[in-house]
Amino acid sequence: MYIETLKKELKERKYRMTPQRELVLKVFMEHDAEHLGADDVYRILFSKKHSVSKATVYRTIDLLVEFGFLRRLEFGEGIYRYELAKKDKLHHHFVCKICGKIYEIKESYLENLKNSLENQGFVFENFDLKIYGICPKCARKSKKNPLRRK
Ligand SMILES: [Zn+2]
Ligand SMILES: [Zn+2]
Incomplete structure (x- = not known):
């Protein structure tokens, strides 16, 4: 396609x-x-x-x-x-600061935001929000690792 x-x-x-x-x-x-x-x-x-x-x-x-x-x-x-x-794939990006993997975060409010903007006459094209933190995998690992325990 x-x-x-x-x-x-x-x-x-x-x-x-x-x-x-x-x-x-x-x-x-x-x-x-x-x-x-x-x-x-x-x-x-x-x-x-x-x-x-x-x-x-x-x-x-x-x-x-x-x-x-x-x-x-x-x-x-x-x-x-x-x-x-x-166009049908609205998502944010979550960047893990430990493994560097980029995750796609899909939130239903994104659709609402898009609709709301369009209702006000804005032409929605794109947005670019990145969230930085630690992914579930790395968070689990760091908890298991005794050296990292505070
Ligand atoms: Zn990670
Ligand atoms: Zn993406």
Whole structure:
């Protein structure tokens, strides 16, 4: 479904759907919850023996952001991460400061917020809230570890 939409978008803007563009988008579809960086995408393609250069990966990602297929995220690590910009997938990001994993936090109030804004005439596009803390896994581990007990 994403691939078909991308093909259409590209055609409208007089771009071609190249195998590389399709591959990059597919990586994001297959790793949807992982918030990959450009280097991760390159590594995944490389490990699957696809010959796509790093420069192509970067350029393709920029194009996908520009066309609204990917959302660019920044978690203060000095790199950008990306996720599919699905409109039906409102969520916040919880960043674990111990393992670094990024969790998606879905809250029903987000839908209400969106509806309320739209009722007031605002055009909702996106929001960017990050919550920092310790994930359940790391919290459990740190409790078990006697060295960490206060
Ligand atoms: Zn953690
Ligand atoms: Zn996300």
